Amino acid sequence: MDWHNSIAANVQWTGLISNLEKKQRVTEKLAEQVGNGDVIGVGSGSTSFLAVQAISEKIKQQGIEITAIPTSKEVSQTCAALGIPVTSLMNKRPDWAFDGADEVDPDYNLIKGRGGAMFAEKLVMASADKSYILVDESKFVSRLGEKFPVPVEVDPRAVNLVEIRLYELGAANIKLRSAAGKDGPVITEAGNFILDVRFQTIQESLEKELSAIPGVIETGLFIHYPVEVISL
Ligand code: 5RP
Numbered sequence: 183m184d185w186h187n188s189i190a191a192n193v194q195w196t197g198l199i200s201n202l203e204k205k206q207r208v209t210e211k212l213a214e215q216v217g218n219g220d221v222i223g224v225g226s227g228s229t230s231f232l233a234v235q236a237i238s239e240k241i242k243q244q245g246i247e248i249t250a251i252p253t254s255k256e257v258s259q260t261c262a263a264l265g266i267p268v269t270s271l272m273n274k275r276p277d278w279a280f281d282g283a284d285e286v287d288p289d290y291n292l293i294k295g296r297g298g299a300m301f302a303e304k305l306v307m308a309s310a311d312k313s314y315i316l317v318d319e320s321k322f323v324s325r326l327g328e329k330f331p332v333p334v335e336v337d338p339r340a341v342n343l344v345e346i347r348l349y350e351l352g353a354a355n356i357k358l359r360s361a362a363g364k365d366g367p368v369i370t371e372a373g374n375f376i377l378d379v380r381f382q383t384i385q386e387s388l389e390k391e392l393s394a395i396p397g398v399i400e401t402g403l404f405i406h407y408p409v410e411v412i413s414l
Pocket of ligand 1: 293300
């Protein structure tokens, strides 16, 4: 997709974003954090897309320069289309990062990964000293797993093994994520499948237990990350 088509696709997408106005107000608060020369980890999803737009406005108005470390091809194209230079974790460490979330519990633990980008999102969040999580109130839950399953990215060869181990860890229901309107499973940017897993309870230890299963690439559980939540 060239830059102009990318912008056109994103403009169409803006009309489909839930809670658009609230998300835009949250991203305006985020834009206040941007300083000249910052290297910023950029999350994926609709809120992050809006945040890139808000940041782009700010840097144009104030004539400041930043570098982005994107967490998906989609957000990378958005940055490029808006004239924001991009680099990767192989070249730079983010000064700070921002991202959306699907669930936020009272201790600011997160479920992420509805967009399937949690592998790169966790790499970026783990590399940054601080990450801003941008959410509207619909994302707050009293316990993780209340609304969404935990996404688990899995090497395709390991799916059967991982399913057995997930049931041993207390999984109640496991679904291979399928691509909307298409045949077959969702394939992540790293060429993997995603299992959406419901657990009766999610203990703090679960993130590490899932990561220890051979074939699990990453999960959408973010427990005790250095985050500051910006919400409305
Ligand atoms: C993508 C993510 C997103 O941050 C999460 O799904 C929230 O998305 P949105 O901002 O569209 O509500 O984790 O992998």
